[in-house]
Amino acid sequence: YHMKVGDEDVELLLACPNSHNTSNFSNFTFSPRSLPWEEMACYTFLMFTDLELDVLFNIRRETLARFILFVEKGYRDTPYHNWRHAFCTVHFAFLLIKNLDLIKQGFITPLESLALMVSCVCHDLDHRGTTNSFQTQSGTVLANLYSSEGSIMERHHFAQAVCMLNTEGCNILDGIPREQYTKCLDLIRDLILATDLASHFRVFEEQQKLLVEFQKHKEDQRRLLLCLFMTACDLSDQTKHWSVARQTADLIYKEFFTQGDMEKTMGSSPVESMDRDKAYIPSLQIQFLDNIVIPLYGLISELFPEAECLVKAAKLNREGWTTADALFSTQWDRGGHELLSNPELDEQV
Numbered sequence: 088y089h090m091k092v093g094d095e096d097v098e099l100l101l102a103c104p105n106s107h108n109t110s111n112f113s114n115f116t117f118s119p120r121s122l123p124w125e126e127m128a129c130y131t132f133l134m135f136t137d138l139e140l141d142v143l144f145n146i147r148r149e150t151l152a153r154f155i156l157f158v159e160k161g162y163r164d165t166p167y168h169n170w171r172h173a174f175c176t177v178h179f180a181f182l183l184i185k186n187l188d189l190i191k192q193g194f195i196t197p198l199e200s201l202a203l204m205v206s207c208v209c210h211d212l213d214h215r216g217t218t219n220s221f222q223t224q225s226g227t228v229l230a231n232l233y234s235s236e237g238s239i240m241e242r243h244h245f246a247q248a249v250c251m252l253n254t255e256g257c258n259i260l261d262g263i264p265r266e267q268y269t270k271c272l273d274l275i276r277d278l279i280l281a282t283d284l285a286s287h288f289r290v291f292e293e294q295q296k297l298l299v300e301f302q303k304h305k306e307d308q309r310r311l312l313l314c315l316f317m318t319a320c321d322l323s324d325q326t327k328h329w330s331v332a333r334q335t336a337d338l339i340y341k342e343f344f345t346q347g348d349m350e351k352t353m354g355s356s357p358v359e360s361m362d363r364d365k366a367y368i369p370s371l372q373i374q375f376l377d378n379i380v381i382p383l384y385g386l387i388s389e390l391f392p393e394a395e396c397l398v399k400a401a402k403l404n405r406e407g408w409t410t411a412d413a414l415f416s417t418q419w420d421r422g423g424h425e426l427l428s429n430p431e432l433d434e435q436v
């Protein structure tokens with residue numbers, strides 16, 4: 088298959104290891120964090136071509152390669168909200184499509200699967216490691232642009248995604264008919280906005296009703312399901328092994344505490360979860376798993392029995408935090424945080 092590609096695209100494609108050496112790549116237990124950084128762009132390319140999205144939507148491989156490289160560059164070097172998180176998110180979307188057989192069973196259309204994959208790759212573009220409330224409080228440019236409609240960061244991530252698509256040689260959607268293009272962009276907008284946890288809290292009750300009688304031919308019901316999948320992809324580290332879930336929490340609180348430090352220097356007092364002097368990570372994580380993570384994957388496993396393993400893993404991670412809690416409380420007076428990266432914590436699960 089000989090084609091003219093830019094030299095960096097060649098680099099990306101050649102860096103592609105033959106996928107057979109990660110045979111469990113398509114398994115829910117696989118942790119995308121185990122792959123070397125420089126291979127993530129290539130595996131993203133492989134996931135799109137494995138789903139035949141390039142064939143279905145007439146996407147030139149050169150354009151797909153350039154789009155992925157551009158998106159990778161669109162992420163900043165923050166502790167958590169970086170290209171590695173975007174890769175974990177799109178990998179989980181790939182796992183859902185493959186393991187729940189979503190397209191063949193008609194739960195989502197091919198166009199919706201394209202929108203889901205693109206939304207996951209782009210959903211945190213240009214994240215600065217700070218929350219929506221931080222934008223408002225410190226009156227950032229983004230707050231001035233988007234605070235009236237809410238979901239400030241998510242609107243920025245969508246704007247960045249549109250920017251990517253409008254960049255010469257990166258528009259992976261330029262091969263689809265006009266009305267499908269518009270529908271796909273509309274979907275990407277809704278799906279990126281759905282990654283604001285505040286939105287998830289608002290629609291979760293409605294999504295639970297889906298459980299009663301899900302009608303896959305109704306577009307509005309598929310839209311609710313796709314938003315549920317977006318949150319599931321965004322939080323998917325919590326469905327992996329304890330060492331992954333714990334390390335992710337470590338990275339997230341690194342970002343949160345940095346924001347809390349900034350808020351203190353700006354004279355405002357941070358909420359508990361952002362304040363390194365007040366936050367107790369095990370109980371914050373037990374709350375997060377009980378209130379958001381376990382109900383979320385619980386609902387998905389009720390809709391799709393094949394997803395049962397996800398709830399089990401999330402519950403195991405909850406147990407991980409109760410054990411950590413016991414460890415912390417015995418040694419808490421030794422200033423708990425550095426204990427987080429304590430290898431002792433890995434043995435328990």
Ligand SMILES: Cc1nc2ccc(C(=O)N[C@]34C[C@H]5C[C@H](C[C@H](C5)C3)C4)cc2n2c(-c3ccccc3Cl)nnc12
Pocket residue numbers: 218220282283284321322325335336339358360375
């Ligand atoms: C493991 C894990 N824990 C998490 C614990 C807490 C929060 C969180 O947003 N907390 C709040 C706590 C109060 C009231 C509101 C606004 C802010 C102040 C921040 C919510 C997120 C967590 N999270 C995410 C995640 C998902 C979407 C966007 C950003 C992130 Cl970081 N992905 N994984 C995790």
Ligand SMILES: [Mg+2]
Pocket residue numbers: 210211240282283
């Ligand atoms: Mg986000």
Ligand SMILES: [Zn+2]
Pocket residue numbers: 172176210211282321
């Ligand atoms: Zn995210």
